[in-house]
Amino acid sequence: MDLPAPVGVEVRWQTWSRLVRPSRESLALTAWSRTCDDQAEDSCAGDRQDEASPAPRVVFWYAFGMAQLVTRVSEQLLAEVDALVNAGAVASRSDAVRTALSALVDRRRRDRIGTAIAEGYRRMPQTDREVDWADAATVGMIAEEPW
Incomplete structure (x- = not known):
């Protein structure tokens, strides 16, 4: 029996909290962001709340309901992605993929919208009167500019 491919996963906190009450151990599954101790001193001016304790950022729950993609890439593409990461163009390999x-x-969505607009004009072209009005309005706006 062929099952349809999942189209997305959405887990809302309210639903999850009713199903499983997280234990202290599971809440320990947090990712710590880089703290000011890991960064250059000047980039952290005013960011420190407490010199003794780093500021934790809990990302476990953020990523919990997200789908994960795994793919293989050529060594050449991987080297190019790593170069982007090293140059600071993206934060990580995952960020590059995202x-x-x-x-x-976005490009495909814009292409579909553009095609739909063009098809609409093919089905119902502008009249000469509409085009003449738009041309006259454009000439008038340009004439009003204080060049």
């Missing part, structure tokens, strides 16, 4: 996928999805 950025690229977001750009691809």
Whole structure:
């Protein structure tokens, strides 16, 4: 029996908290962000709340309901991605993948919208009167500019 591929995973905190009450041990699954001790001193001016304790950032719950993608890439592509990370263009390999996928999805969405707009004008072209009005309005706006 073929099952449909999952389209997405969404876990809301309220639902999750009713199903499983997290223990102290599970709450210990947190990721610590880089603290000022790990960074250059001047980049942390005013960021320190307490010199003795680093500021934890809990990211476990943030990522819990997100889908994870795993893929293989060539050594050459991996080297290029690592170069982007080292240059500071992206924060990590994962960030590079997220950025690229977001750009691809956005580009496809924009292409579909552009195609729909063009198809609408093909189905119902502008009349000469509409075009003449737009041209006259454009000429008028340009004439009003204080060049």
